[in-house]
Amino acid sequence: MGRQNRVKKIGKMPEYRRFTSEKKDCLKIILSLEEYETIRLIDYLSYSQLECAQMMEISRSSVVSLYHSARNKISRFIIEGHTMEIDGGHYQLEYSEGEREMKIAVTCVEGEVFQHFGHCPSFLVCDIKDGKIDSSQMIDTSTSGCSALAGVLSQLGVDTVICGGIGGGAKNHLNAAGIKVLPGASGNALAQVQSYIEGTLNYNPETECNHHEHECQGQHHCH
Incomplete structure (x- = not known):
């Protein structure tokens, strides 16, 4: 039996979700809302991985995995010239x-x-x-x-x-x-x-x- 996919708490929805490319025949990279949240908290708001884990109510190892996946997708989007969309995931929106x-x-x-x-x-x-x-x-x-x-x-x-x-x-x-x-x-x-x-x-x-x-x-x- 597989491990249950735990709901992750996110604090803010992205204002911009779709990013286009000038490249022909490009792929569409999907960045999940949980992955986006780790980038928002760690890179944009300068929280530590531990603080990010506490706010999302998940383990630090889960944050590390999501963060690494997000940065990999963003680097492919920038370097390889694909399109990117922020969508999907297993999350719950929390309000301040x-x-x-x-x-x-x-x-x-x-x-x-x-x-x-x-x-x-x-x-x-x-x-x-x-x-x-x-x-x-x-x-x-x-x-x-x-x-x-x-x-x-x-x-x-x-x-x-x-x-x-x-x-x-x-x-x-x-x-x-x-x-x-x-x-x-x-x-x-x-x-x-x-x-x-x-x-x-x-x-x-x-x-x-x-x-x-x-x-x-x-x-x-x-x-």
């Missing part, structure tokens, strides 16, 4: 004290993620406490356009927006308001919030709408 309470808004029409941020007529707004959905409500908007909608969400105290298509101007307005943007999502709106909490949200940070010059007045279309 500052992240235990947050407010997530999803562009939503008829329960589904609406694909045109600048024309979104309503948002599903969820209050998150201790890593769970504490309450949710539908908020109808009486305006359109990226600047106006960013203002509405900021007044509601929203921390994170999950959406489908969104233009560069809208992203800039949301980022300026301190709101994190997770574009490229689809499907049931409430399910996307739950997926984000669990660390399994399927989104694409490169997703954008194509706008013409009056995008911030709400006149745009997505392809």
